[in-house]
Amino acid sequence: MAEVEVLRAPLVVEYPFTRTTGPVIGAFFTALREGFIVGIRGSDGRVIVPPFEYDPQTSEPLTEIVEVADEGEIVSWAWSGEPLEGQPLDHPFGWALIKLDGADTGFLHVVDGPKEQLRTGVRVKARWAAEREGSINDIEAFEVIA
Amino acid sequence: MSDVVTAPPLTLPDRLSSIDEPVKSIRTPAAVRYTYSPGQAPSEFLYKVAQKQLTGRKCPQCTKVYIPPRETCPTCGVTTLPDIIDLPDVGTVTSFCVVNVQFYGQAMEVPYVGALILIDGSDIPLMHLLQEVDVETVHMGMRVEAVWVDEGDMGPTLESIKYFRPNGEPDADWNSYKDNV
Amino acid sequence: MRDVAIIAFAQTKHRRSYEGTSEVEFLAPVLQEVQAKAGLEKKDIDFVCSGSSDYLAGQAFSFVVTLDAYGPWPPITESHVDMDGAWALYEAWVKMQTGKIDTALIYAYGKSSPGSIRRVLTRQLEPYYTQPLWPDSVALAALQARVGLDAGTWTEEQMAEVAATSRRNAKGNPFAQVVDDAEPATLLSKDYFVDPLRVHDCPPITDGAAAVIMVAGDKAKELTDRPAWIRGIDHRIDPAALGVRDLTVSPSAQLAAEKAGVADGNVDVAELHAPFTHQEIILRNALGLGDGVDVNPSGGALAANPVMTAGLIRFGELADRISRGEADRGVAHATSGACLQQNLVAVLEGE
Numbered sequence: 283m284a285e286v287e288v289l290r291a292p293l294v295v296e297y298p299f300t301r302t303t304g305p306v307i308g309a310f311f312t313a314l315r316e317g318f319i320v321g322i323r324g325s326d327g328r329v330i331v332p333p334f335e336y337d338p339q340t341s342e343p344l345t346e347i348v349e350v351a352d353e354g355e356i357v358s359w360a361w362s363g364e365p366l367e368g369q370p371l372d373h374p375f376g377w378a379l380i381k382l383d384g385a386d387t388g389f390l391h392v393v394d395g396p397k398e399q400l401r402t403g404v405r406v407k408a409r410w411a412a413e414r415e416g417s418i419n420d421i422e423a424f425e426v427i428a
Numbered sequence: 429m430s431d432v433v434t435a436p437p438l439t440l441p442d443r444l445s446s447i448d449e450p451v452k453s454i455r456t457p458a459a460v461r462y463t464y465s466p467g468q469a470p471s472e473f474l475y476k477v478a479q480k481q482l483t484g485r486k487c488p489q490c491t492k493v494y495i496p497p498r499e500t501c502p503t504c505g506v507t508t509l510p511d512i513i514d515l516p517d518v519g520t521v522t523s524f525c526v527v528n529v530q531f532y533g534q535a536m537e538v539p540y541v542g543a544l545i546l547i548d549g550s551d552i553p554l555m556h557l558l559q560e561v562d563v564e565t566v567h568m569g570m571r572v573e574a575v576w577v578d579e580g581d582m583g584p585t586l587e588s589i590k591y592f593r594p595n596g597e598p599d600a601d602w603n604s605y606k607d608n609v
Numbered sequence: 610m611r612d613v614a615i616i617a618f619a620q621t622k623h624r625r626s627y628e629g630t631s632e633v634e635f636l637a638p639v640l641q642e643v644q645a646k647a648g649l650e651k652k653d654i655d656f657v658c659s660g661s662s663d664y665l666a667g668q669a670f671s672f673v674v675t676l677d678a679y680g681p682w683p684p685i686t687e688s689h690v691d692m693d694g695a696w697a698l699y700e701a702w703v704k705m706q707t708g709k710i711d712t713a714l715i716y717a718y719g720k721s722s723p724g725s726i727r728r729v730l731t732r733q734l735e736p737y738y739t740q741p742l743w744p745d746s747v748a749l750a751a752l753q754a755r756v757g758l759d760a761g762t763w764t765e766e767q768m769a770e771v772a773a774t775s776r777r778n779a780k781g782n783p784f785a786q787v788v789d790d791a792e793p794a795t796l797l798s799k800d801y802f803v804d805p806l807r808v809h810d811c812p813p814i815t816d817g818a819a820a821v822i823m824v825a826g827d828k829a830k831e832l833t834d835r836p837a838w839i840r841g842i843d844h845r846i847d848p849a850a851l852g853v854r855d856l857t858v859s860p861s862a863q864l865a866a867e868k869a870g871v872a873d874g875n876v877d878v879a880e881l882h883a884p885f886t887h888q889e890i891i892l893r894n895a896l897g898l899g900d901g902v903d904v905n906p907s908g909g910a911l912a913a914n915p916v917m918t919a920g921l922i923r924f925g926e927l928a929d930r931i932s933r934g935e936a937d938r939g940v941a942h943a944t945s946g947a948c949l950q951q952n953l954v955a956v957l958e959g960e
Contacts, residue, residue: 288629289471289584293723295667296459299736303453305438307737311451313444320444330853332738335435338848349441358759358856360751361804366728368458368743377748379852388852390739390752397804402759416451418741456741460732462667462724467631498677499634505651505680507637 306335309347311416319408320347321385328386353407353427354382359393359400370423376400380424394423469497469509474584480576482517484550485509492551496586517574517589519547519554520600522609526563539563545572545592546608553608556586560593569605571597613705614829614836615821615957616932617647618925623786623817623913626722632666636718636818637678643714647822648832651680654822655710657687658701660694660717661917664732667724675718686710693717694921695882695943695953698821702842705825712828718818719917726814726916734947735849746947747811750885751803753856753948757887758805762857765805768886769793772809772911779908786913787813809911812884817915819922837928837957840938841869844953851948862895862942862952869954871896871940878903878930878939880923884910888949896940896954906930920944924955931959 303311306322310332313320322333323346330338337344358379365372370392378400379388393406406424414420444450466474469485473496476483485497489504493513500507524543527536541563544553558566560575573595582588619642621627627635644650657679661672668674672689681687690696694717701713721729727745734740757763773793779785796809829836845861845868847854866872879902883889889911893904905911907926910919920943930936938958945951 285468286472286475288465288468289474290463290465290628293462293464293667294459295462295664296457298455298457300453300455301736303451303737305435305450308451309438309440309444310738311454312447315451316443316447318443320441330850332850334850334853338850338853343436345436345438347438347440347444349443358752358755360748360755360806361801362748363801363803366725366743366745367461368728368731369745370742377744377752379752387850390742390744390851392742402755417454418738454737454741456736458732458740460664460667460724460729464667464723465629465631467629467634470631498631500637500677501680502677503680503682505637505640505678507634507641 304335306333306344306347309333313349314418314420315414315416317410317414319350319352319382321350322346323348329384330387331382331385331389348384350382350384352382353405354380354385356393356400356402356404356406357381357388358402361397361400370419375423378406378424380406391421392423393426395426399426467499469499471584472512473497477586477588478582478584480582480588482515482547484513484515484547486511486513493549494552495547495550495554513549515547515549517547518595519545519572520605521558521566521568521570521572522546522553522605523568524558524566526566541566543572543592546605551608556589557591558593559591568609569599569602571595571600611706611708611825612838613702613823613825614838615924615928616824616829616833616836617643617822618819618929619643619646620784620819620922620925621817622784623815623915625786625814625816627720627816628722632671632675632718632720632818633678635816636675636716639818639820640679640714640716643820643822649712649822654712654714655686656701656704656713657685658697658713658715659689660692660697660921661689661719662691664729665719665721665724665726665916692945693917693919693943694819695924696844696945698823698921698924699842699844699953701823702839705823711825713823714820715823715921716818716820717918717921719915720816721814721916722816730947747803747806749851749947750811750888751806752851754805754810754885754887756856757890760857763887763890765797766793767890768810769796771886771889772796775905775908775911778906779912782907782912784913785908786815788908788912806885810886812910812914815913815915817913817918819915819918819925821921821925821928833932835932835934835959837931837959840956840958842953842955843868844951846946846951849946849950856948857891859891859895859949859952862892862949862954865952865954866896866940869956871954871956873956874938876902876938876940877936878906878927880905880907880909880927880939880941882910882920882923882943884914884919884944886911891949892942896942898940920953924957927957931957934959
């Protein structure tokens with residue numbers, strides 16, 4: 283039997299989810315909407331950013347929301363030369379885990395600027411979106427500061 | 429009620445506790461994109477549909493005829509079904525559902541009927557729409573025929589069949605479809 | 610604990626793309642082959658369990674369609690995990706411990722070619738803080754690699770060594786996809802892909818499928834001369850949030866290895882599911898594997914990475930080597946989640 287050219291068609295799986303946050307995650311996004319960042323104090327006293335409802339080691343419910351700075355140091359970074367759809371920037375950028383001043387854990391976000399500036403230990407500061415709604419993208423990106 | 433677990437209250441910094449309307453939800457739309465390909469046997473089937481011909485594939489082991497066909501027999505697991513059988517566009521309703529509920533994005537007017545139609549000569553019902561029929565009268569055993577779209581709109585898709593409608597024949601004998609309900 | 614052994618294994622020739630071939634089409638021959646190798650037919654199989662991902666296929670309940678490849682008539686006892694097939698194997702193993710079944714067919718498959726695997730894998734991440742950034746699988750692995758490079762836990766040269774060894778080992782594996790004699794120095798001369806990762810540090814994009822048959826007790830000895838017995842099996846998970854983890858180590862792999870009893874005897878061979886080069890180093894450390902261990906003689910996930918399947922393949926590759934007498938005792942490992950978040954470790958042994 284002769285082989286035919288196999289058919290192809292684009293397929294998009296998309297969904298518009300709205301996720302309720304609860305009080306802990308809600309506190310983080312409320313702060314973002316207002317232009318600042320919070321974490322939560324873990325069982326061992328360290329400040330976890332972004333905040334989780336339960337301690338990752340002890341599983342205890344956590345309750346003390348703590349404000350942290352919107353600047354800090356890069357603890358890890360990677361360079362994305364070809365951004366993918368949905369990522370925060372549409373030109374080459376850096377991914378980073380950032381330890382904000384006052385926090386004890388790395389916060390995942392992006393750094394906008396030339397690759398040459400990116401180093402572990404370099405200080406970065408949040409560039410806030412002009413209009414914020416309570417979303418991780420209320421921070422457009424971090425930028426390296428002198 | 430006393431067994432309900434509630435989260436302990438949070439202590440908030442002043443900057444947060446003074447805010448009247450905290451964020452309670454976030455929108456997270458997501459789209460993931462693929463290029464889908466159904467494989468050889470379904471592609472051949474759809475090309476034939478574009479030529480107004482329904483086909484099925486027959487399993488050499490259990491002799492069942494599958495429409496739409498895939499390369500394998502879903503009953504036996506036999507990995508090649510080389511026999512392609514031409515089928516008419518006429519069949520028997522083995523089951524149906526009257527949809528009365530409007531949902532977001534729905535193109536059809538309610539009520540409408542979705543039906544499983546056992547095409548003559550095949551062993552597995554095909555799902556499609558029933559139209560040109562009073563929904564109250566739809567029943568198992570009803571004989572139906574395909575209504576195709578205009579020549580110019582035909583394509584390698586089951587949407588080349590607009591819908592099925594009753595063809596006026598007397599109901600099919602129960603024995604002719606009892607193994608397929 | 611009931612003795613359970615892997616007695617047969619089959620897999621596809623893993624390819625960059627099986628475009629034009631459906632999952633059912635490329636899986637069906639693998640299922641036929643593994644049953645033939647085991648000398649079992651459908652009527653002899655008590656339980657079928659599979660691993661695959663609906664997000665990978667772009668279709669809800671895609672695994673139900675794929676059951677056509679088995680031919681589930683008369684009706685069968687079946688289960689599925691939306692995870693690597695290694696966890697389907699674990700489910701079957703647990704069911705065998707209850708005594709409810711004696712034989713199981715476990716299969717797994719994944720086609721990465723239709724979509725963007727790097728984007729698809731973002732759907733497994735924490736949904737509030739992480740997913741909306743769409744941090745792809747390579748970016749996250751790159752962040753993990755950087756931490757180890759900064760700490761001196763590994764070097765780019767060591768990462769390239771892992772890649773070169775995998776590709777060279779793959780020469781002996783007719784099913785592998787990435788096979789060559791590239792020297793580490795040559796690999797290191799290439800540009801970064803997602804700095805600090807180069808293409809060779811990352812898994813290939815693969816379409817493929819695999820299946821194993823497991824049998825409990827003495828029946829295994831009836832069916833094959835040298836069953837690969839599962840002496841211990843365990844899986845553990847680390848926190849989802851990258852920022853709270855020390856990314857240079859794998860506590861979950863270490864704990865799973867302890868519970869599975871890896872250190873209770875000599876390890877001849879370890880098939881480690883390490884999609885990224887630095888992750889093989891993390892796993893060697895976590896499992897306490899010394900230089901005498903033959904790691905990934907099959908080429909590992911760097912030689913072929915059919916997603917949802919590569920972990921199950923580690924079990925099959927190890928079991929085959931044991932049954933051929935090439936190894937007496939070994940470790941099979943599978944991972945799930947970003948940056949080795951979840952790890953399953955098993956000890957396999959021939960008699």
